Amino acid sequence: MNAPETPPVSDLPALALREVPADFLAALAARFGDQMSTGESVRAQHGRDESAYVHIPPPAAVVFAESTQDVADTLRLCNAYGVPVIAYGVGSSIEGQLLAVQGGISLDVSRMNRVLHVNAEDLTVTVQPGVTRKQLNEAIKDTGLFFPIDPGADASIGGMSATRASGTNAVRYGTMRENVLALEVVLANGEVMHTGTRAKKSSAGYDLTRLLVGSEGTLGVMTEVTVRLHPLPEAVSAAICQFPTIRDAVQTVITTIQMGVPIARVEFIEAHTVELINAYAKTTLRPEHMLLMEFHGSPAGVKEQAETVQAIASEHHGNDFEWADTPEGRTQLWSARHNTLFAGLASRPGAKAVTTDACVPISRLADCLLESVADAEAHNQPYFLVGHVGDGNFHFGYLIDPDSAEERERAEALNHRLVARAIAMDGTCTGEHGIGLHKMGFLVNEAGLPAVDAMRAIKRALDPNGILNPGKVFAAD
Template identity: 75%
Template structure:
């Protein structure tokens, strides 16, 4: 196979809007020490984990500590028609929080209280700055947990805004299925509530789903009500190695199609297993590997594991190893979550062009194998991990940030991968979101008519285009 033809890097369009001195003075007067124009603070809020490096930072940062703070900041910015960019912990990967039209960064990280735990109803209400690890620490005494785990210790407001997913999605779903209700400050500074704590509703438009995944372009999320789940009685994890990626993926396909209620099933390719071994001081077999976890009763977990082991054996799976203690499981999953850092540290000074797609499970093997062959043909270093139980996988291409050729090659690989996924009735992003990087792919996937409908909704709710402008579809 020939290497892909390099294409020009997708550079974000930067059109800075004026931020009047009168607005900065008004924000400083209202927020005092919660307001900063310091360059270091602005630069921290003007970058994320994406590969974009050339966008100027926001003009100032406001640190909100309450819904009233968010209201007041948005109202002042609306008065001057200045952009507002919500900021959580800065872990997004597609340029979601970059100030491509200038404006004010609104940091909600100090809004970090768990407001109410309703254990009897399996629900919890939190402020947007609460992180997933913090939430699980605060609810564990109730015997409940929140399962959505995107890897990074992301804020729940940001996870809601990007419709995050992660390793547990194959069993517990994504943020889309687990957000029950929201409090949102609109572009006019009004507070609206969507949804309730009831398990279901058929009352009116589903505004909660509208804001879940809106990436800060429709409003600022100030409260989130979430589903919780009982901690499983028994948990067991296992690894299994395979000679080929096809064998590993076909094992997963059969597991899912047989209805085995596996909680997590992750693919790590042989190259990435090696990177993880060296970074996390492990001695995992350096072959293509599935990392799996089973939840349920002791008998149920044993039955699931035996079924999966039989299926894996039919597809050349070998070296089944169990991690039954919490310490062993934590070590394995921490290593998996650190795969990104293991890869980046393997090539000092590099940047990772990271992308994800999701396809129907029946097309996963074809999509993965073609994408691996393309990447191998270029010789560019990469890492590959996947939440393959739901057809979602991630590539990270490691490039010299000063090499235009390497960057263009990585973008070409990304383009071909996403185009392939869309052609297979998949999506341009299973969980990273659109942000800046995938705006063109959204048009390819949804069609111009659907994107225009999104623009119409955006204009109706945000006529002056101040809520995180320039993202999702560029308007």
């Protein structure tokens, strides 16, 4: 693939606000009553996410759905009037997926938060889209099973499915793509469609479930999600190991994966980022490049895995493991990792983070990280860097003054070069955040125009009036 040319950078995407007719709002109010709000604060809450875009107008109204019928009735009205609708879970998306760049309304499904069916014998559970990952694990804790996908934020299962999320456990347990079995989805015209089953495999027709997982709300609104569960491991142990160089840390991971060690989690935290975490979380981690690892299995299996990885790390100048064997100790370590964004923001009060992720073949990971770090430091750009390095995925956050056009331009240029670098290394512009607004310019370069045209054709077929989260994933024809 050719690396993309540098596009013009702007805080404000091109807005093409559509009319939201007064009679549409009246019809919505008549149907939903106090489940609908046009209050300024409610609209403002639903008009932002964790992206660095700060000047997008909020939606015209918010509907709080409580059932599949509520979702279907909302979409029928939106489709009839040609009004955009953006599904909303907990607002933790990063690439601008929730922003009303064409106006319209927000459809909040957070009240659809019931665990519907637990099938422990088959290792599956069916939930409504507003159930969060922590809520799900709390609900099934007595079954001896757990849901392993952990993107950091306590995201909703619907949102995680829509963005094809993954996170810290993906190296062993996979991403949402591998763990979503079936869906109930409301289409743009209000029809309810079911995809997939609870069976472990199927050859029946097109794989609509996989099509919808990762579609970012542009093809339908999920109202039920059936996911895989996994047995709780008999033993869990976490360790940290520090290294003098990024390449040493990454090479330890590469060798671990190539030897087939079934490590459950392996996170990279760059040395400067460790300092930010220490300042924010009041931890005392040594400010060196770090791997944060977790091992799952039987006590003997965990011991064997840990000894193998310790030997590999020693060959690459890693220090002796520091262990966290208690649940409290592990929670403290992972909380520090998950709070990286907040640690970065706290290091520069008032800042916003232009956050990006990319994923490359693991053999190219060290090169990509080193070149990207050198680029940021050469331009005196404050940043933080962490990565789910077991599958080649990493995250940069460039910290900027949101009111400085110069700083935003610089950060976006760095992001552009990072993504171009990843694509040139046979990687992808996003491993788990999704395309949203921020990565649209890279999709053609990665997938090619014929593939993007096929995506557009699917979008037109399922959403001919273009009401479902328009202006995301790819630009208009």
